[in-house]
Amino acid sequence: MSEGAGSERERGRHGTLHEVHTQAGMLDAIEWPRRLRARVVEPGHGPHEPRLHGYAAESDLARHYSHSQIAYLALTGELPADDIARAFDVALAYLAPVGVHEAATHAASLARLGQAPPRAVLEVAMVGLAERAHAAIESLSEFLAWLDGGEGSPPESATTTDASHARSVDRLRDALPPTFAVPALAHPLRRTAAVAAVLHACDLRRPEQLEAVWTLASIVSTFAEAMATKPLAFREYPMDTPGFRYHEAE
Amino acid sequence: MTTEPETLLVPTRVAHAYWREHAFRGHRVFADLLGHTSLSGMLVLALGERRPTQDDCAFLDELAVISTFADPRIWPLKAARLVGSYGRFVPGLVAGYLSVDDADVGPAVCAPIAGALRQIHEKAGGGDADPMPAIEAWVRETLASSQRILGFGVPFRTPDERMVALEERLVARGRAGGRYWGLLQRVATVVRRERGIEPNIASGLAAALLDMGFGPDVIGPLAMLLFEITFVANAMEAAMDPAPVMRELPVDRVEYVGRSARQSPRAKMATQGGAR
Numbered sequence: 071m072s073e074g075a076g077s078e079r080e081r082g083r084h085g086t087l088h089e090v091h092t093q094a095g096m097l098d099a100i101e102w103p104r105r106l107r108a109r110v111v112e113p114g115h116g117p118h119e120p121r122l123h124g125y126a127a128e129s130d131l132a133r134h135y136s137h138s139q140i141a142y143l144a145l146t147g148e149l150p151a152d153d154i155a156r157a158f159d160v161a162l163a164y165l166a167p168v169g170v171h172e173a174a175t176h177a178a179s180l181a182r183l184g185q186a187p188p189r190a191v192l193e194v195a196m197v198g199l200a201e202r203a204h205a206a207i208e209s210l211s212e213f214l215a216w217l218d219g220g221e222g223s224p225p226e227s228a229t230t231t232d233a234s235h236a237r238s239v240d241r242l243r244d245a246l247p248p249t250f251a252v253p254a255l256a257h258p259l260r261r262t263a264a265v266a267a268v269l270h271a272c273d274l275r276r277p278e279q280l281e282a283v284w285t286l287a288s289i290v291s292t293f294a295e296a297m298a299t300k301p302l303a304f305r306e307y308p309m310d311t312p313g314f315r316y317h318e319a320e
Numbered sequence: 321m322t323t324e325p326e327t328l329l330v331p332t333r334v335a336h337a338y339w340r341e342h343a344f345r346g347h348r349v350f351a352d353l354l355g356h357t358s359l360s361g362m363l364v365l366a367l368g369e370r371r372p373t374q375d376d377c378a379f380l381d382e383l384a385v386i387s388t389f390a391d392p393r394i395w396p397l398k399a400a401r402l403v404g405s406y407g408r409f410v411p412g413l414v415a416g417y418l419s420v421d422d423a424d425v426g427p428a429v430c431a432p433i434a435g436a437l438r439q440i441h442e443k444a445g446g447g448d449a450d451p452m453p454a455i456e457a458w459v460r461e462t463l464a465s466s467q468r469i470l471g472f473g474v475p476f477r478t479p480d481e482r483m484v485a486l487e488e489r490l491v492a493r494g495r496a497g498g499r500y501w502g503l504l505q506r507v508a509t510v511v512r513r514e515r516g517i518e519p520n521i522a523s524g525l526a527a528a529l530l531d532m533g534f535g536p537d538v539i540g541p542l543a544m545l546l547f548e549i550t551f552v553a554n555a556m557e558a559a560m561d562p563a564p565v566m567r568e569l570p571v572d573r574v575e576y577v578g579r580s581a582r583q584s585p586r587a588k589m590a591t592q593g594g595a596r
Contacts, residue, residue, distance in 0.1 A: 096476040097393055105575040112578060115571040124579035134586035149584055193411060197418070312328045316336035318346040 110144065123147050138162055141286060142272070145279050153247045154272050160245045161268045164261070165287035170295055174198030174288075178296035185301035188293075195292045196285070203284035206262055207277050213263050214277075217254060217270045224254065228263035239264045333368065347371070360384070363545055367538050376532060379493055383525060383546050386485045387427075390550040396420045397554045404558030405566035412555030417544065424470070426522070427547045431540030433471040433526040436462075437500050438536060440507065451503055452510075459510045471523030472511050482521035486528060498531030 114120035119128045123143055131140050135149065138159050142150045150158060168175050178195035186194070207214075213228035223229075230236075238261045246252065246268065254267035269280055300306065336343045345365045347353050353362070357371070360380040364372045372380070392401055399419040404412020420426040440458050444451035462469050474480040490496040504527040508519045525546065529539045558566065583591075 095391075097391060099476065105573050106569070108574050108576045109578040112576040113571050113574055121581060124582040125584050126581070130584050130587045134584055134590065147579070190411075193414070197414075310324060312330050313324050314332045314336075315329045316343065317331060317333050318343070 110147075125149070141283075142274075145282060146273060150272070153250045156247045157250045157252075157268055158272050158274075160242065161265050161272070162283070162287045163245075164242060164265045164268075165284055166291050168199065168202070168288040168292050168295075172202065174202045175292045175295050178292055179299040180307075182296045182299040182301060183303065183307055188297060191296050192289075192293050195289060195296055199285045199288055199292060200281070203281040206284055207266075207280045210263060210266050210280075211277075214266065214270065214275070214280075217267060218275070220253070224257050224259065224263070228260055229258050230260045231258065232260075235259070235261050235264075242268065334366075364542070367541055369534065369538055372532075375493070379489070379495065379528075379532070380546070382489050383486070383528065384549055386482050386489070387521065387525070387546045388549050389482065389521075390553050392554050392557075394550075396423075396426060397550055400551050400555045401558040402566055404555040405562045407559055407562050409555050409559040412558050413551050416551040416555060420544075420547075424468070427525075427543035428540070429470045429522045430526045430529070430543035431536045433523050434500075434530050434534075434536040434539040436470070437503055437507070437523075437527060437530060441499070441503060451506060455503075455507050455510050459507070459514055463514065469511055469515065469517075471526065472508075472515070472519055473517045474520045479518050480520045480524075483519060483524045486521065486524045490528065495528070495531065498528070500527040500530035503527065 110123060112121040112124075114127075119126050121127060122131060122140065125131050125143065131143075135143075136155070136159075139150055139155050142155065142158055170176055170179055174195060175198070177198045178191050181191045181194040210228065212225040216222075216224050216228070236258060239255060239259055242261075242264050243252075243255050250271065252267050252271045254270075255264060259267065266280065269275075269283060274280060274283060333345065335345070341351065342349045344353065345368070347365070353365075357365070358374075358377045358381070361372050361377045364370075364376070364380070390397060392398060396416050396419040400412045400416025403415035420428050422428055436458065440451060440454045443457070444454035459469070487496065490498070490501060495501070504519060504523055507523075511517060511519070522543070525543055526536075526539060529542060530536075534542060
């Protein structure tokens with residue numbers, strides 16, 4: 071290609087001359103906006119501190135609110151009332167432990183086993199937990215629809231006769247503030263459904279809000295469990311738990 | 321060796337490690353595949369399909385080239401560059417890919433389009449039956465339930481230059497007579513009449529891959545892989561030559577349109593001397 075209008079020659083990374091096109095293309099034919107639009111976080115600049123949904127992060131939120139209350143604000147746009155804040159904390163505590171027997175923590179632990187750096191362990195954990203959260207909320211979709219309607223009995227998929235779930239839900243009920251009503255807890259709910267019912271009563275009802283809560287609640291404990299894995303201790307890792315049985319493809 | 325209960329065993333058709341040789345998708349890696357299978361052939365095997373012919377592999381390579389629309393301003397590619405700007409290739413690549421996973425644009429739509437084409441073909445009775453009534457019905461139903469027809473609409477230009485290139489390669493390789501490519505042309509006539517929009521590369525890829533014998537479940541991940549070049553190039557450059565402006569823009573490039581400044585109830589109480 072000859073050198074000419076709309077192009078110039080420059081020396082590239084490997085020292086060779088190549089054509090640099092400055093000719094306009096299809097993406098240049100449009101006048102694009104020049105600024106990103108922000109709706110939740112107002113970045114700080116100069117004497118102005120950053121704000122979250124209008125509240126000053128440093129002089130207001132940092133002084134008067136807990137991290138979980140700020141998370142609630144980020145997700146809903148409003149600060150929680152005291153009883154909602156307490157119920158939200160209870161739900162977060164219920165969602166926090168994700169043991170190494172679960173895929174997300176197991177995968178993050180494997181990253182650490184291979185001596186992946188902490189940031190990579192965190193990234194694996196985050197992806198795994200987000201997928202876990204999506205699967206959990208998707209499996210509760212029928213129940214969430216029932217919560218919105220609030221009539222009759224909850225769907226069977228959300229209930230159980232398992233005593234361990236019943237004990238867990240009893241403890242959940244006891245941990246909630248006495249003034250905080252979650253009528254769905256009168257039913258024999260599974261543990262996850264009961265936590266979803268509490269979040270629903272906290273006005274966290276949209277799937278993306280629930281998925282965010284599910285993920286954020288457990289990231290720190292999952293990361294901590296994974297980082298506790300001894301790097302490069304391959305002989306200590308149960309290679310066949312679970313095992314795989316190979317079948318030749320037909 | 322202790323025998324594990326069946327519930328702790330996961331069936332796999334992917335691979336098994338032997339001594340001095342390894343099994344992969346029913347083949348021996350060194351004896352059968354090495355020297356005989358290209359990267360695209362290995363990818364097709366990895367997706368659980370039969371070993372493709374050399375012509376199939378060469379055509380898949382061409383589909384990857386056709387899909388190379390890698391301008392870093394394109395949204396998911398920019399996502400790859402933003403994350404890659406911290407200096408790491410893999411997180412940039414993963415972020416780019418995740419940004420289109422299950423999305424309504426980009427390669428992720430190839431699977432639902434393939435599903436729709438197959439459904440139209442089946443509703444038309446398969447074989448050589450006239451597909452026009454089924455096409456008309458599908459377009460009508462799709463437009464009634466949603467204003468968008470996946471795989472149609474070409475932003476900024478008409479036609480999609482990648483569709484032009486795809487058609488040329490289909491003709492050159494004697495593949496232009498494929499059932500689903502033909503079906504797509506007929507769907508396009510109806511969509512063009514109803515909405516005045518043209519098919520884009522996602523529907524072209526879906527049709528071409530269906531004609532190669534892939535099902536929608538495989539077409540989804542395969543289409544993602546065909547776009548890999550665009551993500552790799554952008555994640556790589558971002559990681560190798562991190563641009564500070566990618567990590568953080570000047571604040572005046574942000575327009576805040578959220579809630580205006582306000583004081584929290586607890587801050588108000590504190591200012592008023594209330595206990596807290």
